[in-house]
Amino acid sequence: MSTRDAWIEEGLRILAEQGAPGVRTDRIAARLGLTKGSFHHHFAGAPDFRRAVLGAFEERSAAALAGVVAEATDRSPADALALLGERATDLLDQPLETAVRAWAFQDDDARAAMARVDRARYEALEAMWTGLVDDPADARTAALLPHLVVIGATMALPAIDRADLSRLFDLLVRLVPYTDAEFGGTTAD
Template sequence: MAASGRTKRDDWLDAGLEILAGHGAPAVTIERLTERLGLTKGSFYHHFGGMAGYKTALLAHFEEVCTTRLIDLAERDPDASPMARLERLMELVVSDADHGPELEVAVRAWAQQDAEARALQERVDRARVGYLRALWLDHSGDAEAAERIANLFYLITIGGSHIIPPLPAPDLRGVFELGIRLAAQEGTPS
């Protein structure tokens, strides 16, 4: 294991996410991975057993770095208000240069063609919307509004990555900030 706590297995998975984001799921091949990393096929097989094992690990890695890690970072200060956690999450999503909109688009395209990728995408979507819903519910106490607001914020995130070209980070940040202000006005008792 490297001094940073990373393993060669992590390197394989990170390289897979880069190839996936840049070229799509069909481009994620053993040959491309070994070429990119300068490692042997033997090392690949040692870590994953084959492409089926790698695909499963790659999807789990995507979920970890692009969902679980971000939620964990947003929750780092358990005493922070729900709005502070939401703003922290927004900033994490907007500033995640290593996992940009191209990766989200590539995984969603893969999910249209592959049952395992689809199951992962559905689980990721549920987790992300569920977290947003829980934050807004904690903020407002209104379950119906929490559902609508969670969907609004998630649609902003996904829509911002699917337009061509993707919405630049400063513009996405501005849309999120506007969404938060508008949602906060809706959640204010009359």
């Protein structure tokens, strides 16, 4: 791992542990055993570093989503949603996302990064629902439920246990009213 990447990784760890106020050059330098000169060699100041940390958060979120979407690609829509239930906690680094969401209330860059992550997740959910319901408006609305569950889970205090979140997604999948013959007829039990 490059020194620049080490700075960013440590920034992500501190962000998850302490929130945005903890993302300070002196703290990160001390934890890494590096100098502030090393920081300035890799970043054009604190705003540049914060953008790099947010970029890494976005990349991780996008990679996790892409992995689940790729795995779901060859599945029926119902099986794709079931997979979402199985992988819900893989898509979410809860402490990190909670910190970024809190930061987004105070910082334009954090708000933009979180909005891009949310938009990508919502669009993936909508695509899954489009295969299950006939009306595109219903697909958009249905996609909101798991999307808002994730957002709520990241902001809940005390934090939602990963196992509880996974069980919640399993329950959501079981509540889907499949009406297409491909899914064995109507099953809203």
